[in-house]
Amino acid sequence: MQRRGSLMAEPVDERVLVLAPGRDGALTCRILGEAGIGCRAVASVPAFNEEFARGAGAAIIAEEALDQESAPQIAALLKEQPAWSDFPIILVVRESGAGTRLQEFSPLGNVSLFTRPMNLGALTTAIGTALRARRRQYEVRNLLAERDSAARRKDEFLAMLAHELRNPLAPVRTTLHVLKLRHPGDRDTQTAVGVAERSVKHLARLIDDLLDVSRVTLGKVGLRCEHMDAADVVRLATEAMGARFAEKHVALDIEVQSARLPVSGDAVRLEQAIANVLDNALKFTPPGGKVRVRAEADRGEAKVTVSDTGAGIAPEDLPHVFDLFVQADRSLDRTVGGLGVGLTIVKGLVELHGGRIAVTSDGLGAGTTAVLHLPLAEPPPSQIETDNEVEAGGRLRVLVVDDNHDGADSLADFLSLTGCETKTAYDGVEALEVFSGFRPEAVLLDIGLPKLNGFEVAEKIRTSPGGEGVTIIAVTGYGRDEDRVRGRSVGFDHHLVKPIDLTAIGRLITSAVRSPRTE
Incomplete structure (x- = not known):
């Protein structure tokens, strides 16, 4: 693999390697030199392999330089080529052995045979052609390198953008949850907070998608499945669309059966499909x-x-409503595009949930009906829910560290309402100072901190007296796999991505504190 990396790292190299015994190699190089072609003669396969690793545009190999041991070595070397490389080799053989040698080397790809006695002009022309082809390979290599570099820059940009977008979302979600706890009997407040929370949830999911554009564009959308009531999902989707229906003066009639419709799926994605x-x-x-x-x-x-009373779908368009980028004109005057991409996405989401969708229409002007089918699931055991996530039994000391003051303060406020004793810090140095005097049982720690970043803070806490038993939870906008791996290596117990799920954070702290950390 080292040879492959070296080959890719070298600049364009158009020299020709000549593997031949005795003076044949030097003579060949002299002839090529007179034609303006750079050349390097070697007498052994190890020397050839070493020069090949430095870079070459083509090779001329005399058959007498190969034996039963050396030929497989060159074959193995060529098999290690990167995808862009198809190294050209001219094999010089006796006419009587041409068939055998071609059979040995042809599976490797770009091998041409020259039989003795050679026409030197033809050999020079063949080398020139091989070098031109090699230049195109180098162009492909450079384009691939530029693509990979652009992809890395894109990933870094999206990771930073997601971090910056998640940071302001975190205090919004936390503050909404605090409002719910402080005004449990205020129906208007609960309703307004519910609408805002759903909007935050949708925005958070869009940010998650932003981190993996290829996953979305290729349909590789991950699901966060949970038990839910499909009737609730329908209600939420229609509620979100209600204002648009009213604005267009289109009636929206909703009929949801009273019994629950338990399904297992991703509530956000199912709501997206119905919407x-x-x-x-x-x-x-x-x-x-x-x-x-x-x-x-x-x-x-x-x-x-x-079902709608709208434009309907022409019979010839109906079989194509799920095709990507295909639009069936549903308007009577043929001025409005069809269902197009929207139903393609719906079909993919529904099928990811083990379901199916069908679309029917009696023709133009007759309206359209779409029917989604999802498998019913066994309802989960009933659970007693409480807004006071941290169980009684002593006030847990929790240190919240975030350079976003609103984020730190709102999270500390929420935890105080659930029964914790909290303190806040806004940079890495202050976090260590507060930790030393407060001695918390849990630390909620941002990663992108000034003065000392979260990784450094976690590492210092772990090595400080009493720090080995503290529960350290990353609460951050950085959500890449490498961030999680690095966090684990320096002592984080858990990694939560902003905006965090506040209904679970209290139970997570409680269970973590009750289960001492083990290495």
């Missing part, structure tokens, strides 16, 4: 029209039907 279907129905239904949504249980499935 996308609703969006298409709204788009192609004129003012004064109507869209009806019905959710029900049907033969072991949750069935969601969205």
Whole structure:
């Protein structure tokens, strides 16, 4: 593998390696030199391999320089070439042995045979052609290197952008949760907070997608599955779309059966799928029209039907509604595009959940019906929920460290309401000072801190007296795998990405403190 790396690292090298015994190599190099072609003669396979690792544009190999041991060595060397490389070799053989040698080397790809006696002009021309082809390979190599460099820069930029976007989201989510705890009986406050929390949740998911653009564009969307009620998902999707329906003066009729529709899936993605279907129905239904949504249980499935009184779909377009970038014109005057990409995404999301979707229409002007089917799941055991996540039994001391003052203060405020004793710090040096005097049982620690970053703080806490038993939880905008691995190596117990799930943070702290850290 070292040879491959060396080959890729060298600048464009157009010299020709000549592997031949005795004076043949030097003579060949002299002839090529007269034609303006750089050359390097070697007499052994180890020397050839060493020069090849430094870089070369082509090679001339005399068959007498190869034996049963050396030929496989060159074969193995060529097999290690990177994807962009197809190193050209001219093999000089006796006419009687041409067939055998070609059979030995042809599987390696770019091998040409010259038989003795050679036409020196033809050999020089062949080398020139091989070098021109090698230059194109170098161009491909450089383009691939530029692409990889651009991809690395993109990943670094997206990681930093996601970090910067997550930071302001964290105090928003925390403050909303504090409002819920402080005003449990205020219905208007609870409703408003619920709407805001869902918006934060959607924005957080978009930021997650931002970190892996290829995953989204290739349809490789990860699901965060949990038990849920499909009826609730339908209600949320229609609620989110309600204002747009009212603005266009399209009636939205919702009929959700009273019984629960338990499914296992990603609530955000399922809501996205249903909202996308609703969006298409709204788009192609004129003012004064109507869209009806019905959710029900049907033969072991949750069935969601969205029907509209809009433009409908022509019979010839109906088989293609799920095709990517294919638009079926649903308007009577042929001025409005079709369902297009939207239903392609819906189909992928529904199928990821083990479901299916079907779209029907009686033709133009007859409206459209989309039916989503999701497998019903066994409901989880009933759980007693409480807003006071940290269980009674003593006030836990928690240190919150974040250079975003709003983020640190709001998280500390929330933890205080749940029964913790908290202190805050806003940079790495202050965190160590507060830790020394406060002696917390848990530390919620940002990574991107001034003066000392979170990795350095965690490492110093672990090596300080009493620090080995402290629960250290990263609360950060950095969510890449390498960030998690590095955090674990310096002593973090858990890695949470902003905005954190506040319904779980208290239980996480409690369970972690009750289970001492073991190496």
